[in-house]
Amino acid sequence: MTASIGARSVVEVGTGCGSSGIWLLRGMRDESVLTSVDIEPEYQELARSAYRRAGFAAGRVRLILGRGLHVLPRLTDGAYDMVFVDAEQAAYADYLTEALRLLRPGGIVVFNNALEAATSADGPLSAPDPGTAAVREVARQVRDDEDLIPLLLPIGEGLLAAIREAPRDSA
Numbered sequence: 001m002t003a004s005i006g007a008r009s010v011v012e013v014g015t016g017c018g019s020s021g022i023w024l025l026r027g028m029r030d031e032s033v034l035t036s037v038d039i040e041p042e043y044q045e046l047a048r049s050a051y052r053r054a055g056f057a058a059g060r061v062r063l064i065l066g067r068g069l070h071v072l073p074r075l076t077d078g079a080y081d082m083v084f085v086d087a088e089q090a091a092y093a094d095y096l097t098e099a100l101r102l103l104r105p106g107g108i109v110v111f112n113n114a115l116e117a118a119t120s121a122d123g124p125l126s127a128p129d130p131g132t133a134a135v136r137e138v139a140r141q142v143r144d145d146e147d148l149i150p151l152l153l154p155i156g157e158g159l160l161a162a163i164r165e166a167p168r169d170s171a
C-alpha cells in the first residue's frame with residue numbers, strides 16, 4: 001500500500017534505477033510530474049524502462065542528466081511540493097538551500113541516509129567522514145530553522161524530513 005502525498009510536482013536527486021521514483025509516483029496525483037536528476041545516463045535509461053513497466057506514461061517523468069547542484073538552480077522557484085535528496089551526501093547542506101528555494105510553502109524536503117550518519121560512532125582520533133559530517137550539519141540546520149518542521153523517520157537508512165511552514169497571518 002502507498003500513502004498518497006497528493007503532490008503535483010516532485011524533484012528527486014539520485015534517480016538510480018528508478019525504485020524510489022516508482023514509490024514517489026505511486027503516491028502522487030495522476031496528472032503530476034516527477035523530475036529526477038542523476039549523473040549516470042545508464043541508470044536513467046534503466047529507470048525509464050522501470051517506470052514504463054510499472055505503468056507510468058512517459059510524460060509523468062522528466063529525467064535530467066547532470067549533477068544535482070548544477071540542475072536544481074535551473075528549476076523554478078517555489079514550484080515544487082517535495083524535494084527528495086538521495087545522492088551526494090557531502091553536499092546535503094547545499095541541497096537544503098536549493099530545496100528551500102524550490103519548495104512551495106507547505107512543501108517538504110526529504111534527505112535519505114539520515115540515521116546511518118547520526119548513529120555512526122566517531123573514533124577518538126579521527127574526524128567523521130565528510131558525508132557523515134554533512135548529514136549531521138543538515139540535521140542541525142533543520143532543527144534550528146524556525147520556519148521548518150522537522151521529522152525523522154526510522155525507515156531504511158533513515159529519512160530526515162522538513163516541512164517548509166506556510167507564512168502565518170500577521171493579523
Ligand SMILES: C[S@@+](CC[C@H](N)C(=O)[O-])C[C@H]1O[C@@H](n2cnc3c(N)ncnc32)[C@H](O)[C@@H]1O
Nearest residue numbers: 014015016019020038039040067068086087088
Ligand atoms: C543511492 S542511489 C539512488 C537510488 C534511488 N534514489 C532509489 O532509491 O532507487 C544514488 C544515485 O545518485 C547518483 N548521483 C551521485 N552523485 C550525484 C549528483 N551529484 N547529482 C545527481 N545524482 C548523483 C548516482 O549515480 C546514483 O544513481
